[in-house]
Amino acid sequence: MILPYKGFGNEKEVFLVGRVLRDRGIGFSAFEDSRFRNFRKMYKRFMTWEIPNVTIKATLDGQEWLATTDDEGYFEFEIKNHSFPKIDNSWQEVKLELLDEVIPNQGIVQATARVFVPTKLVEYGVISDIDDTIVPTGATRVWEMLKTTFFGNAHSRIPFEGVSAFYQALEKGTDGKENNPMFYVSSSPWNLYDFLLELMDIHQIPKGPLMLRDLGLSREQFIAGSHFDHKLTQVEKIFRLVSGIPFILIGDSGQHDAEIYLQVIKKHPGRVKVIYIRDVAENKRNMITQIATQIRELGVELMLVTDTISAAKDALNRGWIRQEDVLEIIKEKKDHAES
The missing domain is CATH 3.40.50.1000 (HAD superfamily/HAD-like)
Known part of the structure; x- marks a missing residue:
């Protein structure tokens, strides 16, 4: 799985980080979950299986950028000269795709990253x-x-x-x-x-x-x-x-x-x-x-x-x-x- 973290930036540059991990199926919690179930989910969060040295492609409005994961599975984009749609919306989307085959017949691995670029209406x-x-x-x-x-x-x-x-x-x-x-x-x-x-x-x-x-x-x-x-x-x-x-x-x-x-x-x-x-x-x-x-x-x-x-x-x-x-x-x- 590609786990993108929310990015941010300005009209000229965007900073976006994420990670490629084995999907351990943690899912969402429920109010009635037991302490043991909570512990098991948290254990999975810390016992990660990172995917190093694979290439991630970021796509935004027809433009593409590439990044490679490090030994801990992290990737980082500093997207410059981007072209976010000129709309009155602070949150924009960047499409991410894993280009390497990690396991046989893995299929397409994609994710959507959300990026905050402030509008002119910001007060502070x-x-x-x-x-x-x-x-x-x-x-x-x-x-x-x-x-x-x-x-x-x-x-x-x-x-x-x-x-x-x-x-x-x-x-x-x-x-x-x-x-x-x-x-x-x-x-x-x-x-x-x-x-x-x-x-x-x-x-x-x-x-x-x-x-x-x-x-x-x-x-x-x-x-x-x-x-x-x-x-x-x-x-x-x-x-x-x-x-x-x-x-x-x-x-x-x-x-x-x-x-x-x-x-x-x-x-x-x-x-x-x-x-x-x-x-x-x-x-x-x-x-x-x-x-x-x-x-x-x-x-x-x-x-x-x-x-x-x-x-x-x-x-x-x-x-x-x-x-x-x-x-x-x-x-x-x-x-x-x-x-």
């Missing part, structure tokens, strides 16, 4: 962490995180109250047209890509490219470097390919999001509107406060928030989202509390 972009920012994972407590990852599924993993409605509000901005690009940068491995897509779909979190990490040895190094370096590199890649617009950055206090975003602001002045950090680690509040002071001196506010509504009200006061969408966030939180 959003870059968000996932673990302990969108959904509780216990990322700072290894054993708890492993139990949550391997024995739960996309139905049982519940996002923080109001996150879905807040991210929908940010995507819509002030014109209500869902044109603002959403990016998700996480230290989770690419093995969880389909799981995270299903989680976001079930819980109605706006779609967008996911920038995850490689567990393999061949692309960079084991687990593709540090959490800090990975996130900083991916944010800078987004800034380069989606230029000319400011970004809202969202993270949590459990790991190093505040420190990473401080470096982003230093290296890219004028690109960040505000930073929202979810307060999930009481022992790091003093450190976050110190970082917030440094960021404020650079002309940007870091807001340490205890819940989603606090961030939403701040965004409303700054004129970035609509009043009716904030009311929907409050309603979502109330419904969650009553359920």
Whole structure:
């Protein structure tokens, strides 16, 4: 199977990554799935059978590009001088096809990759962490995180109250047209890509490219470097390919999001509107406060928030989202509390 990851870019260049793997038939999860069934599916995600050194063809509006998979089965396209149809739609499609025969009589192996190219209606972009920012994972407590990852599924993993409605509000901005690009940068491995897509779909979190990490040895190094370096590199890649617009950055206090975003602001002045950090680690509040002071001196506010509504009200006061969408966030939180 070809597993394409959502790509992104601009009118001149598009970045698209994917992987060629043996299809292990993982499929979608169900609310009633047992812990054993969840574990078996997650085991399959990590025990992958990669297909190295095969050629993938990308086709877009009659143009073709070729890429070869590496030792871990990954392929990467940097599509330049493309010709996306000139329509008012941020999401475009690229056709992918495996050109090599891996097994006898395999038939045609194809997939469709979705690529985000912002329209002129964009007000700002959003870059968000996932673990302990969108959904509780216990990322700072290894054993708890492993139990949550391997024995739960996309139905049982519940996002923080109001996150879905807040991210929908940010995507819509002030014109209500869902044109603002959403990016998700996480230290989770690419093995969880389909799981995270299903989680976001079930819980109605706006779609967008996911920038995850490689567990393999061949692309960079084991687990593709540090959490800090990975996130900083991916944010800078987004800034380069989606230029000319400011970004809202969202993270949590459990790991190093505040420190990473401080470096982003230093290296890219004028690109960040505000930073929202979810307060999930009481022992790091003093450190976050110190970082917030440094960021404020650079002309940007870091807001340490205890819940989603606090961030939403701040965004409303700054004129970035609509009043009716904030009311929907409050309603979502109330419904969650009553359920």
